[in-house]
Amino acid sequence: MAQTHMAGRAGDLPxxxxxxxxYSGPQAWFFLAQDRGYFAQEGLDVTFTEGTSLAKAVTTMTSGTFEAGYGDLNELVRMRAAGVSAAPVGVMAIHNRPPYTIAVARGGRIRTPGDLAGAKLVSHPQDAAWLLFPEFCRATGIDPDSVDITISSAPHTEMVAQMLAGEWDGIFGFVNTIAAQAIEAGVDARAALHHLTWIDHAPAFYGGALMVSRAFRAAQPRAVAGLCRAINRGLADTVADIDAAIAAVARRNPALDRAANRARLLGTLALEMGDEAARRGLGDVEDARLREIARLICEAKGYAKAPAPDDIFDRRFLVPPELRAKMANPGSGWGA
Known part of the structure; x- marks a missing residue:
């Protein structure tokens, strides 16, 4: 796994x-914050390590190897419902709305969730959308056993072409990830793809969030607050200067397709981060939604006890509401 580390000052907390x-466009705020010295100003020496999925990042944090991470808030709810004591805690929501989708061919037979019966779908291992498919089925009245799902490690650039050629009926993933990688594959994503999104059909779910280990929260509360401040500044700077944000990613990944990742970042800001964030600033969550997520997960997966919101998310470290990053141009991203 690749790592990014800028030499810190003596005495900074690792x-x-x-x-x-x-490294990709929808992480740009982390790298912009690092390049502009915001972590260093908080006395933090941050080393970023590439992960394998938003959901897997939560599991990875249970090892004790990482103090902080960018993981799926819904997977965190699931782990706490399953009784995983080493699960981290969310301290700053970044996606206000779920990024998850099943992408299908526009103009094909699948137009609504009810059309998925008998469908053949494909997913990456540990893809958060696939992991939440039982909850999607419960929310939409689908029988999950009526769908055939293949697990593949092939990149979305290959999956899109194979799906459009008829090998599969749909692809699990993130709306903007699939759309951007379709662009990289030479496919017009808007013309070729239709999305069955969690936003439309299971809107209670959140998406990516800043998380810290429970041990780190207990031992270094000032550092947790500093992480939130630095990342909030990186988010605000990203909204203000998209090209500077993409340049920060490219410094870590020189082979980056800048056009595709710029589109992916803009789509993420609009689709997953463009509603509540545009009105009152990014970072907090609604306890009622966390309870609904816990209910859906417990019902779909058979867990006996739903975790309480304050066991999932600790808002004490957020910057004041008036200082939170706001999205300048809310919108619908790639659309359905």
Missing amino acids: VRFILNTF
Whole structure:
């Protein structure tokens, strides 16, 4: 796994940070904050490590190897419902809305969730959308056993072409990830793809969030607050200057397709981060939604006890509401 580390000052607190995936556009705020010295100003020496998925990042944090990470808030709820004591705690929500989708061919037979009966779908291992498919089925009245799912490690650039050629009926993933990698594959994502999104059909769910280990929260509360402040500044700077944000990613990943990742970042800001964030600033969650997520997960997966919101998310470290990053141009991203 690749790592990014800028030499810190003597005395700065080391923080090991697991990302959701390889360096890409929708992580730009972390790198912009690092390049502009915001972590250093908080006395933090942050090392970023590439991950393999938003959901897997939460599991990875249970090892004790990382103090902080960017993981799926819904997977955190699931782990606490399952009784995983080493699960981290969320301290700053970044996706206000779920990024998850099943992408299908536009103009094909699948237009609604009810059309998925008998479908053949494909997913990456540990893809958060696939992990939440039982909850999607419960929310939409689908029988999950009526769907055939293949697990593949092939990149979305290959999956999109194979799906459009008829090998599968749909692809699990994130709306903007699939759309951007379709662009990289030479496919017009808007013209070729239709999305069955969790936003439309299971809107209670959140997405990515800043998480810290419970041990780190207990031992270094000032550092946790500093992480939130630095990342909030990186988010605000990203909204203000998209090209500077993409340049920060490219410094870590020189082979980056800048056009595709710029589109992916803009889509993420609009789709997953463009509603509540535009009105009152990014970072907090609604306890009622956390309770609904816990209910859906417990019902779908058979867990006996739903975790309480304050066992999932600790808002004490957030910056004041008036200082929170706001999205300048809310919108619908790639659309359905």
